Amino acid sequence: MIYTTPNNNIKSIMGGGPEEIDSGKQASDRPLLVSVIVLMVFGVLAVYSSIVYFAESNGTSAGSLVIGHTMKLGIAFLVMLIISKINYHNIAKLSRFGMIVSWLLLLATMVFGTELFGARRWLFIGGYSFQPASFASVALLIHVAVLLDEKQEYIKDFKRAFLPIMFWVIITCGLIGLEDFSTAGLLMMMCLLMMFVGRISTIQLGGLVLIGVLGASLLIMQSPERQSRLNHYVDQITDIKSDKFNVEDGYQAQQAQIAIAQGNIFGVGMGKSTQRDFLPAPYNDFIFAIIAEEYGMLGSMALILLFTTILLRGIAVIAKNAVDTLGTFLAVGCTLNIALYGFINAGVANGLLPVTGLPMPFVSYGGSSMLFAGLMVGILMNISKHDRKRKKMFYA
Template sequence: MLAKLVVYLKNFDWILFSSILLLVCFGLAEIYSVALGQGDESFLNFKKQILFAMAGIVLLFAVSFIDYHYVRSYSNYIYLVGVFLLMAVLVFGQTIRGTRGWFYIMGAGIQPVELIKAILILFLARYFSGASLRTNQLKHLAVAGTGFLIFFILVLAQPDFGSGMLLFATWLVMVIAAGFDKKFFIAIALIISVLFVGAWAFYLKPYQKQRIMTFINPSFDPLNQGYNVAQAIIAVGAGGLSGRGIGFGSQSQLKFLPESQNDFIFAVVAEELGFLGICLVLSFFAIFFYRCLYNIKKNVKDDFGIFFILGASSLIFMQMFINIGMNIGILPVVGISLPFVSYGGSSMVSSLVMVGFIQSIIIRSKINY
């Protein structure tokens, strides 16, 4: 047992883990900073986030110690559990800000869609690695598309448009990586165009349409839908080179910036730590993405491992990109948090579990386990 532990620790990617740990610490510091000016409830969120981070890190190590081949063999059953969770939350879940997407257990909110993102990646990695993708591509695309659509429809039913778009983007990245014929992507683009027109006419709620209009023209609704973005842009611009210092950001401390502990925490980082702080956060993300790609190229041997690491790192990258885009006004506000940094237990724990699974793949690829 001791010998296995030594081998495990030796092959654990400590650089990748350190980049994530630093992002978590960065997030805790900024959540604490926001709490300084917002009272007891924000301090309670800070304490909760410490517990979420600790639980997530423990699970990261626990998952990394499990042979990923074992989890791979149960991926279809795990997918069915995901379907059950999404159906259950529509019936028994709590509604927050118009989205019926939370379970509350002993006072703790659990958002199943955060786990669903990882389950979709697991399902697609298992299917693509086990199928002969050079033959009968239409069949394989139909199976992968059906698996995605079931999740997508159930998530939109909540409705959670932002998470639904993330699921679609993750699916599309993995389909592209699988090497399907280009003609399928032309068909997908046409279908998306038709669906967008249909969604605008029959599905999108007025507030969602308003967010899109505000994104196109920020002055469209500056005191309502455009208010958050306007305040975030002010915060980002106010930080300058080195920022105003932790606890001294006027936008967050004086409560001008809503959702400053989650959706708009990047703006808090920019105001309090400036351009240098932003560069530091982005460098930690860059190290994580580099280590993922490095391991895909140098260490990971099997297609399942490659697909999963590619899918998970792409998901985290897209969440990061969308969140930052929301904060600087180049993307509409869709309720996507900054991975490892924003407040939120479900997002934190599920993201750290994904990193643990990536570590499991890396470790066993290095030692040919």
């Protein structure tokens, strides 16, 4: 069968072209699935080691919290398997509806949300809490992929392509950024990368970057907590260069780096972390530091390798071999959402990035973020089932 598409230029960007394809489904991408399963195992072990102090402080047992974490992982894995069975084109049809629902949830959080750790990010419904920002992020990435696919014939047009896409991006990132600056900034970056792959004009993207920098500056200026985190990060870099050590500034980052240093090459051993008693949220924001302490440089490098595998399989294999541009854009968005969260969490623990509060997918203790990470991996798995056969090219 001869394969032709009006968007062959996109396929050439991703390394493909008009070629023979297989209309039947194939098995899901196994390296992707194995990487996610191993990350889940890492997560259970790390959470069990790091949550002891938190459990004792709240009058519960570490075992019960780990069981709850394992159950959430099981639900995320089940969601991943279910979504992998649903054709991604059917999921894409719900993108606009998902965006509207996400906006309503974000607005409801501003009014009825519960404030924890100085931010109003959680919404309680029926006795269960979740972060609407996680759902909004997934909905936006899917909708941007849909819009990029729909507008490929006039993708360079400012009014017909760029503005309609940015309408959804700016409003969503703005609503999230009021309470969760880190998530909003990362989401904006992922959308920009997707738009770059989708052939949006680089001039238009450059202007958007400038607007994003100005918007980020305003959000930082209106929040003393954000200013403090940024100042601590800058002070940390300055202190390193001047051989100074400020105990009061950047406490979280300092404790994380102590944990990593104690781990050395082989680690102190599973369950033997000492920094878990000093690190705030060692089971979530700084779980990479606990893994590095207990499993050493070898364990932390293995964790980074797993996220690198997901990045390479998602971009170089699944996105590249997708049967259409919608599959390509969806694969890029889903892959970036999983891999960048993992890399940034590790970068914060190592002191390479300022403290963000972003979890490590499938490893950090949590619920909503883990659930939606499973959803995005499920979409990736479904796209991989429709990979084109790598055979001799035929031109129409």
